[in-house]
Amino acid sequence: DAGVIQSPRHEVTEMGQEVTLRCKPISGHNSLFWYRQTMMRGLELLIYFNNNVPIDDSGMPEDRFSAKMPNASFSTLKIQPSEPRDSAVYFCASSLGGGDGYTFGSGTRLTVV
Amino acid sequence: GQQLNQSPQSMFIQEGEDVSMNCTSSSIFNTWLWYKQDPGEGPVLLIALYKAGELTSNGRLTAQFGITRKDSFLNISASIPSDVGIYFCAGRSGGGADGLTFGKGTHLIIQP
Numbered sequence: 001d002a003g004v005i006q007s008p009r010h011e012v013t014e015m016g017q018e019v020t021l022r023c024k025p026i027s028g029h030n031s032l033f034w035y036r037q038t039m040m041r042g043l044e045l046l047i048y049f050n051n052n053v054p055i056d057d058s059g060m061p062e063d064r065f066s067a068k069m070p071n072a073s074f075s076t077l078k079i080q081p082s083e084p085r086d087s088a089v090y091f092c093a094s095s096l097g098g099g100d101g102y103t104f105g106s107g108t109r110l111t112v113v
Numbered sequence: 114g115q116q117l118n119q120s121p122q123s124m125f126i127q128e129g130e131d132v133s134m135n136c137t138s139s140s141i142f143n144t145w146l147w148y149k150q151d152p153g154e155g156p157v158l159l160i161a162l163y164k165a166g167e168l169t170s171n172g173r174l175t176a177q178f179g180i181t182r183k184d185s186f187l188n189i190s191a192s193i194p195s196d197v198g199i200y201f202c203a204g205r206s207g208g209g210a211d212g213l214t215f216g217k218g219t220h221l222i223i224q225p
Contacts, residue, residue, distance in 0.1 A: 033212055042215055042218060043201065045214070093155070101161050102213065104155025104157070106153070106155055107154070
């Protein structure tokens with residue numbers, strides 16, 4: 001199994017630009033989660049999907065953030081327009097539910113200058 | 114929202130020593146999990162706990178789900194250099210597909 005695949009691994013962009021982060025969950029997993037990690041705030045849940053449907057997006061910081069899951073094998077997290085304070089590592093994770101914990105991807109390190 | 118207080122924030126220990134870290138919650142959880150994160154990677158699940166009072170081991174790691182359901186601890190016995198990393202506790206109060214709340218992590222540094 002290839003695990004959870006995230007792309008790109010690193011992204012450097014200028015303030016105001018649109019950023020799209022991508023995630024391919026583990027095949028067969030029906031829950032997908034987007035987290036943001038910073039030194040100050042640790043790991044924060046942004047949004048999660050069950051069976052491709054967004055369940056809880058209360059962690060999405062602002063309207064500049066949006067996430068989609070058009071099918072069971074792909075999800076995107078978009079920031080438009082990006083700001084320097086969005087700089088963080090963004091993780092995608094997937095699970096089969098049932099309390100077995102998640103499998104995390106390797107993350108996308110985003111730097112907005 | 115839910116908050117997890119994880120301590121200590123960091124630990125500097127000698128190789129071979131035992132390590133203990135814990136998490137407390139402001140609310141009741143029905144699942145506790147412990148993860149380890151290596152530099153440049155995502156967290157990896159170490160141990161999952163599902164029942165109050167449960168004590169579970171995974172090699173040199175032992176974790177317990179507190180009786181009050183508001184705390185958990187992780188012990189590492191006879192630490193080795195590859196134990197270096199950030200350890201996170203995580204909890205869930207809802208169903209199995211709900212999001213996890215993570216602690217801020219414990220940075221473990223081992224001096225040979």
